[in-house]
Amino acid sequence: MEMGRPAGSNGTRRSKVRVREQLAKAFLIGGLAAILASAIIVWAVGGFNSAPQLTEAQEDGKAYYGQNCASCHEENQLQLKKIPPNLHGLFNRSKLPSGAPATDAEVHNVILKGKNTMPSFDQRLSDEQVRYIVAYLHTGIR
Numbered sequence: 596m597e598m599g600r601p602a603g604s605n606g607t608r609r610s611k612v613r614v615r616e617q618l619a620k621a622f623l624i625g626g627l628a629a630i631l632a633s634a635i636i637v638w639a640v641g642g643f644n645s646a647p648q649l650t651e652a653q654e655d656g657k658a659y660y661g662q663n664c665a666s667c668h669e670e671n672q673l674q675l676k677k678i679p680p681n682l683h684g685l686f687n688r689s690k691l692p693s694g695a696p697a698t699d700a701e702v703h704n705v706i707l708k709g710k711n712t713m714p715s716f717d718q719r720l721s722d723e724q725v726r727y728i729v730a731y732l733h734t735g736i737r
């Protein structure tokens with residue numbers, strides 16, 4: 596029963612229905628906006644955590660790594676006598692796969708001089724390019 600209005604009035608019922616529809620719509624839009632906003636926040640935070648931006652040097656190093664190193668160190672169908680070691684997280688350990696200390700200087704040296712079946716890059720990469728690759732290896736390789 597409506598307060599202050601005759602029961603069963605058509606006009607009242609229709610406007611009540613309209614108000615209810617508008618309320619439902621407002622709730623629906625509000626709810627969708629909230630879901631969308633939380634999805635964006637989760638995506639932004641999650642994305643930031645899993646893939647922090649690379650610095651310019653690391654970006655360059657990534658490109659050089661792709662051109663010069665990935666063919667051996669990211670593939671595993673090579674006919675090399677010794678399987679190239681996995682370089683992901685190289686600097687998380689104190690030693691390189693060979694047992695040499697995992698320092699920038701040592702890795703820089705391996706790249707320039709080569710090691711056993713790994714070719715030397717002193718004719719192909721500049722000192723600076725090698726430094727960028729080392730910077731990229733420090734990211735753990737993402």
Ligand code: HEC
Nearest residue numbers: 663664667677678679680691692693695705710711712713
């Ligand atoms: C032709 C294949 C090949 C290419 C190209 C290559 N590597 Fe290697 N790499 C190897 C092999 C094989 C080893 C293992 C050497 C050994 O210990 O006998 C190795 C070892 C390494 C090691 C570990 C050294 C140690 O002391 O344990 C590092 C670091 C490395 N490579 C970095 C690189 C980087 C950076 C590039 C690109 C500039 C590169 N490699 C290009 C085959 C390759």
